[in-house]
Amino acid sequence: MRKILRYTRREYMAAVKTKGFIIGLILAPIMMSGGMIAFLLLKDRVDTTDKRIAVIDHTGRVAQALVAAAEYRNINELHNKSSGKKIKPAYLIEQIQADSLHISKQLLELSDRVRQNDLYAFAVIGPHVIHPGQNEKNVSVAFYARSAAMDDMRDWIMWPVNDRLRKLRLADAGIEESAVADLFYWVNVEGLNLISVDKNTGTISDARKASPVDALVVPIAIMMILFLMIMMSVPGMLTSVMEEKTQHIAEVLLGSITPFEFMLSKLLAGVAVSLTSSGVYIIGGVMAVTYMGFEEYIPFHVLPWFWCICHSLSLCLDLFRQPWDRPVVKLKTRSR
Amino acid sequence: MSAIELRNVTKSFGSHVAVTDLSLSVPEGCVYGFIGPNGSGKTTTLRMIMNILYPDSGEIRIFGESIRSSRCDRIGYMPEERGLYQRMKVRDVLIFFGGLKNDHNIKSRVDQWLERMDLTKWAYQKVETLSKGMSQKVQFIATVVSQPKLIILDEPFTGLDPVNNEVLKDAVLELQDQGTTVIFSTHDMNMAERMCDFIFMIFKGQKVLDGTLISIQDRYANDTIHVQTEQGVHVLNHIEGIDKINDYGNVQELRITSAADPQVILKTIMERTRVYSFNLVKPSLHDIFIRIAGVEARGNNHA
Numbered sequence: 246m247r248k249i250l251r252y253t254r255r256e257y258m259a260a261v262k263t264k265g266f267i268i269g270l271i272l273a274p275i276m277m278s279g280g281m282i283a284f285l286l287l288k289d290r291v292d293t294t295d296k297r298i299a300v301i302d303h304t305g306r307v308a309q310a311l312v313a314a315a316e317y318r319n320i321n322e323l324h325n326k327s328s329g330k331k332i333k334p335a336y337l338i339e340q341i342q343a344d345s346l347h348i349s350k351q352l353l354e355l356s357d358r359v360r361q362n363d364l365y366a367f368a369v370i371g372p373h374v375i376h377p378g379q380n381e382k383n384v385s386v387a388f389y390a391r392s393a394a395m396d397d398m399r400d401w402i403m404w405p406v407n408d409r410l411r412k413l414r415l416a417d418a419g420i421e422e423s424a425v426a427d428l429f430y431w432v433n434v435e436g437l438n439l440i441s442v443d444k445n446t447g448t449i450s451d452a453r454k455a456s457p458v459d460a461l462v463v464p465i466a467i468m469m470i471l472f473l474m475i476m477m478s479v480p481g482m483l484t485s486v487m488e489e490k491t492q493h494i495a496e497v498l499l500g501s502i503t504p505f506e507f508m509l510s511k512l513l514a515g516v517a518v519s520l521t522s523s524g525v526y527i528i529g530g531v532m533a534v535t536y537m538g539f540e541e542y543i544p545f546h547v548l549p550w551f552w553c554i555c556h557s558l559s560l561c562l563d564l565f566r567q568p569w570d571r572p573v574v575k576l577k578t579r580s581r
Numbered sequence: 582m583s584a585i586e587l588r589n590v591t592k593s594f595g596s597h598v599a600v601t602d603l604s605l606s607v608p609e610g611c612v613y614g615f616i617g618p619n620g621s622g623k624t625t626t627l628r629m630i631m632n633i634l635y636p637d638s639g640e641i642r643i644f645g646e647s648i649r650s651s652r653c654d655r656i657g658y659m660p661e662e663r664g665l666y667q668r669m670k671v672r673d674v675l676i677f678f679g680g681l682k683n684d685h686n687i688k689s690r691v692d693q694w695l696e697r698m699d700l701t702k703w704a705y706q707k708v709e710t711l712s713k714g715m716s717q718k719v720q721f722i723a724t725v726v727s728q729p730k731l732i733i734l735d736e737p738f739t740g741l742d743p744v745n746n747e748v749l750k751d752a753v754l755e756l757q758d759q760g761t762t763v764i765f766s767t768h769d770m771n772m773a774e775r776m777c778d779f780i781f782m783i784f785k786g787q788k789v790l791d792g793t794l795i796s797i798q799d800r801y802a803n804d805t806i807h808v809q810t811e812q813g814v815h816v817l818n819h820i821e822g823i824d825k826i827n828d829y830g831n832v833q834e835l836r837i838t839s840a841a842d843p844q845v846i847l848k849t850i851m852e853r854t855r856v857y858s859f860n861l862v863k864p865s866l867h868d869i870f871i872r873i874a875g876v877e878a879r880g881n882n883h884a
Contacts, residue, residue: 251684493662497678497723
């Protein structure tokens with residue numbers, strides 16, 4: 246046992262008393278959350294170049310609503326109200342008469358205009374959008390652009406088009422819109438936590454609103470810490486074993502300790518390094534979250550289990566990466 | 582009691598047999614020299630003694646105990662290639678290795694050995710800053726600082742300058758005086774002749790020599806003549822009874838056949854030239870090594 250503890254201590258100190266470990270401890274979470282940091286830094290950097298879109302309206306009754314909606318948007322939503330800085334691009338709608346005889350050629354010409362940057366995109370409102378009826382499969386508003394899948398403009402177009410379609414359908418049905426104002430009222434389903442008894446006052450307290458922090462942030466943070474702990478301990482151990490093999494230190498060590506003691510010490514040291522890094526992250530995280538006033542989101546009851554599971558996983562991964570007999574087998578097969 | 586006893590030990594690596602049916606006995610308290618050409622099985626044998634490699638068959642006993650059950654704390658091992666943590670400080674690495682076997686007063690023993698090896702001012706430097714010779718001395722200290730009863734040194738003098746050679750040699754002999762058994766392998770035949778009580782030679786995995794230097798030399802009897810003549814090596818050719826001539830310029834070394842009479846050879850040479858000196862000598866360990874493992878031995882084997 247004395248030898249195991251001695252060698253474990255050496256391995257642990259060799260791992261943590263390095264600049265690399267300390268810098269890694271700080272840099273690892275920064276790099277892991279790099280995407281989030283980049284998002285926070287860049288979220289206000291929007292391309293405000295005006296976007297011209299051509300619209301072909303086969304119904305002849307919908308495109309005007311798009312024009313009006315775009316004008317409203319361009320007047321009221323483009324600039325930051327306090328700073329006056331332009332924060333969104335203007336949408337400029339160009340209505341084009343449909344060429345029913347040569348529709349494909351017309352679409353090709355518009356596509357070429359997009360390629361030449363004369364247009365940002367173009368949309369085609371199908372003839373049956375107002376009353377789909379039996380033609381459900383052919384009902385669509387087609388949006389053509391360079392990257393149409395993730396386009397803000399495509400999302401924006403849906404609201405004025407569908408709003409106009411509802412009004413047209415009511416009008417065609419002879420129904421006054423004001424008489425059916427509740428028809429378009431959308432009811433949200435609000436998520437709430439369970440009701441419980443307040444420990445301080447003894448009364449039944451109101452349910453707390455369910456928060457994305459509970460559902461997403463905490464599990465993601467715990468998962469990231471788990472990943473960090475494994476990544477910080479296992480590569481270091483691999484490097485250590487490789488160093489001892491290539492520099493023949495293992496040969497000297499095996500003259501003093503058994504292979505079992507050798508590998509057990511390495512595993513214990515790896516777990517100790519994991520404990521150290523996880524302790525820093527969890528304690529630091531708890532302190533930071535408490536300081537920000539979000540201590541209610543910390544799952545204290547989960548932390549001990551998390552700790553046990555993490556270190557078991559780390560131990561298993563260490564076992565997987567460093568087979569018990571590998572250094573000895575390699576030595577055994579070298580001949581002189 | 583023997584410090585080490587090997588009985589019919591064999592070790593193979595795949596189809597290559599490194600050690601074949603090897604038996605030897607190392608008396609306690611002696612200096613035992615392992616010699617042999619490269620690839621002969623020296624280091625394999627030492628590693629089997631250290632239980633780093635397991636023999637395929639045979640038995641190894643350390644101080645009378647089976648190697649599996651004997652305490653490795655009594656054995657100090659210095660491998661041929663240095664094995665030190667490069668980024669650790671010298672003193673720390675010695676305390677670590679020494680403490681694994683025997684941590685009683687380890688720090689003071691380390692300090693004593695550092696002073697003995699003139700490495701005190703390097704005690705707090707990293708191992709990677711040391712020269713090869715200094716690393717060798719540190720490795721030696723790591724081997725002996727735990728006061729083992731048996732020390733195994735695999736080519737300890739390699740890379741050392743003559744001064745450090747002497748320092749190490751003196752340290753080894755002093756340990757022997759204190760009752761420690763020392764086994765070391767070496768290619769330096771002079772060192773082996775001077776230091777070893779017993780010589781063991783392994784060639785192609787088999788024992789070819791085992792005994793004291795005198796007993797080994799007696800085996801080859803007086804078959805070597807050192808002669809110095811006026812006309813040099815040219816007059817020595819084609820003399821019956823001379824098996825081989827080694828020309829060293831001023832002196833020629835003649836190896837004679839077992840049936841040859843040195844007096845007859847002397848008479849023949851004197852008929853050809855003036856003889857300044859004519860000495861019947863025992864072969865050196867270097868000469869014996871060459872005879873066994875040299876080109877001519879391989880040539881004879883192929884024949």
